[in-house]
Amino acid sequence: MKTKRVKFWAFLLVCSFGLLLYRLADIQLFSTEKFGDEQVNLLEQSVKQQSSSINLTSGRGELLDRNGQSLGKSQVKDIVLFPLIQTIGLPQSFKNLLEAETISLTDIETELKEPTYLSEMIGEEIDSDLYNEVKNRKIPGVMAVERSLLADPEIGQHFLGIVRENPNAYYNRYDESPILTDPKPIGISGLQKAFDPFLQSDNSKKLLYQVDGKGNPMLGLNVRYIGEQDPFYPVQLKTTMDLPIQNMAEKVVDNNGLEKGGLVLLDIESREVLAMVSRPSINSESPYQNQSIVNQMLVPFYPGSIFKTVVAAAAIENNTESLNRTYDCNTNLYGDEPSERKLGTLNFQQSFAQSCNNAFGTIGSKLVNANPQIFEEYTEKLGLLGPVGWTGDVFRYSNFKQFPAEKKGRVWGNKYDRNVEKAIRQTSIGQKDVKVTPLAVANMMATIANNGEKQYVRAVTDILYQNNTTMYTFKANKDNSNRIKSDTALRLQGLLEKVVTDGTGRSLDGLGVAGKSGTAETGQKGAYHHWFAGYFPKQNPKYAMVVVDLYQTDTDAQTYPVYKEVVQNINEMNGVSND
Template identity: 40%
Template sequence: MIRKRVKLLSVLLVIGLLTLSARLMQLQLFQTESFSKHKINLIEESVAQRTQQLIIDEGRGQFLDRNGNPLTFKEKNVLVLFPFLKRMEWPVEEVARIIHVTPEIIETKLELAKGPIVFGGQEAYQLSDEQMKEINALKIQGVFAVTRKFKNDHVPASQLIGITGENTEEFHERYPDKVKGVHQKIGVTGMQEIFDEWLISEEQSKLIYHVDAIGGPLFGADVKYLAPANPFYPLNVKTTIDVKMQEALEEVADQYHINKGGLLLLDIENSRIVANVSRPAVNNSDPFSGGASNYMLKALAPGSVFKTVVAAAALDEGIVDESRMFNCDEDIYGKPADKQHGRINIETSIAVSCNRTFADLAKELVEKDPHSLEEYAGKLGLLGDLSWKGNVFHYEDFSQLQVSDGRIFVSDEERKDLNYISQTGIGQREVRVTPLGIANMMATIARGGEKYMVNAATSIDYQNGTSMFSFPKKKMEGEKISPFTAMKMQKYLRGVVNSPEGTAPYLDTALYEIAGKTGTAQTGKKQEGKELYNKWFAGYFPFEDPKYALVAVNMDVFIDEGGIYPIFKDSVDAVYKLENE
């Protein structure tokens, strides 16, 4: 009996030792960099437990503006101090003299330090290159002058660029072959998410100091600098954003208190986004509280801006010319209109934004071809694959932007209802299009009918600035409007601004000559018992030599508030001043 118990106990001990050995082998040999389902990197975690570290650069790739200036970070020359200095004698007076502070200030900061500190915190003292050389020439252990990257408090075009966050599980789901996922930031929205694979960090740059259990020096006062071995990585994405124009248009949006909506500026020659302003702005402390949405890429009710599509389709199909007259004393239902303009032609109808004209033309177009409005929205570059799309490395049909799908009708039944068609013809009912699409439509007309995919990035670059991959200008597929129709539309859109009866004469005082179209869309929403509207102006400038297309939209405002013309004019004037500095 005793012998059996001894045998059983021996077997259990052997099993226990084997299990423990297997566990130790798992921890120390087989899964050191991807332990458990959470893929924990045990080596990195163990190093973190016995070191004090200061991150100099997270190692994630950055976004640059079209001139190569950083959008997401700024670099500063800063003083770094390690806490073991408070236990030793060191020439604090010399360092204080170089940075023009008293030794007591430095010593007070060190006394409070539990880990390595950047002297001055986020608003750190900016050292000159000469001060950096002097400090580093002293060769004091634990005292370093380094160039450190700081994340910008405000990122220009923040909704377009997007947001990053830490999510180890999501990291390993996206990149199962990568093991360095500890505290690794990934793109969550916008271009940060779309270009994430090229931006993720291989290794951080950091100052590292080994400590014992109570924070004392483990190997003496020996601080090491660790940096990625490959000088070409991480990669950067060069965007099409012009940071000065972006900031100028953001200032206009805030000056006019746009609470919801924004501005989008497009370079006509290359169909590149020069500025993307969306409001509400991103709240850095809670980015998903409402400011993360980029309304410039969302499908919205356009109102009379959509009449541009109806006019171009009617001209291209030969349904209308300047000799045909419309009864603009009546509304779309044949009742007396609120604003009566008499019998006028297509050119004047666009200038005064006569609803009856475009309701009639929409019905004729849909009768001729039930899908004609969608087809011409595509021909104008308003609908379809707006974002640059193509094969990039192992990606097929890689797209630079996540753009909402627009629509004209939601069902074929609506195409048979004359009232639905009439309301659709003036940009109401179920019509939804993006500000990006409207800007691209205006650029298409300004170019004489040529339509291009919209670029938000021009290249993916190595750290030394050379290009790894470039995004060339690409035409949108499919049919386009005729050059004659484009020429007529250019003339008519200019009339909105400079003709005596036009709806936007205020814009004729801008520093550039403007052509464009107004829009006031019913949203179906109410506040304080009053209806809310989306107010638009979309156009291009300078009229004679088009360079930019611009869309301004002020969403969910009362009919007697949120005027769009001053917003558009001041934006155009801001571009003019920057162009003529």
């Protein structure tokens, strides 16, 4: 009996010992790179436990303007202080250098717990002389380095977007386990957010040093540089932004005191965004406070008389009678009381130029009574309701959007309003429930200037590898399946030209501009949305532009001054006279 018991326990011991040996072999030999249900890389994790590091680059992709100039990323010189100096003390030679630069670092030997940039400790950039001195000397625990800073863009903030550290959002966005990967900064707006999956990269560059079991620096081990030079990653986004024009446009907007609103400038032929300005600027400390992160150029607003362009297009193609009669423009929108603006009796062309509400209320009423869907049909033909941003399949991303934050516009808020005379008339002049985005309005003007050719708007033309070879090209995305006739576009061009020469846009006369003004009630007393949308030069048009000053009084609106100054500056850049 005793012999059986001894054999049984001996068997259990052998089995247990065998299991332990197998477990150790699995950890040490068999599953070193994919261990357990979480597929943990034990080699990488062991290195992390035995070392500490500081990033020289985030490894994130870079944004370029249309000419290849870097946007929002800079190379700076800095000095790294390692916890090694806790053990050996701050070298006197380095103290002397700091004193020469009048830099005071109190109790640095005891307070330094991890590798830290000197610039962050003193709150300013490192002097080049100090950097060169440290670089030319071998000072224990101190190293001169060059690093890339991924800062918020100084211009084009809403267009380019910003990046922030948010581990929870990172794991939710990419559905990755915290055990498997370190969270990386993510784009939270603009192109940084739209193209975040492409801009993410593991190719960060670091300075690495060894630590003991308690995390203290080990003496005698040199700091090592890690991060391979990769010819492909991280990628670069070649945006459509024209940096000199963007810079100029932002200065014009700010110098004229436009506080809420902005502008969109498109290249008519390619439908590329050359400049996009949104105000107010992003609050870097609290981006979501007061919705400062929102790009106003992608948000729908009441367009006012801008919408008369849609009504005019519908009338040209469907109701020639409206084009050949006159209208009493001394009466209001409903034709039952005197108008605040006494314009007299005007024909169709004059009514458009002077923005006569009674004329377009009357025309719109006839059009809708004959075809209740006509406004939707012509906003579609002109590409006004959107979204108008480039959309398509990119690798494994179906329906990829370059402007994911772009909102869709609308014509009717209530389907029964098509049967209500006053609602039809209000809708005909871009009030009631009509809302469109500035980007869509700019694209509509480009469509008209390009003889009715519809096309989606691009913000990025290429994704490039590090060696400047092309990873992906976003080709022009045209849509001519449902458009206005070329003759209609030509007639609209004539109407838009008349607005500037003989109508509400006369302050822009002489600059070669054609366009339409709009002043929309907002529901706030004394506050209106002030628009001007058009294109230039009117002969061989190249640019389409919208300027909108939101929630502004009539006397303080800066729409025309901004529009005029931007056009003048672009003309000068192109060597065109402003006479």
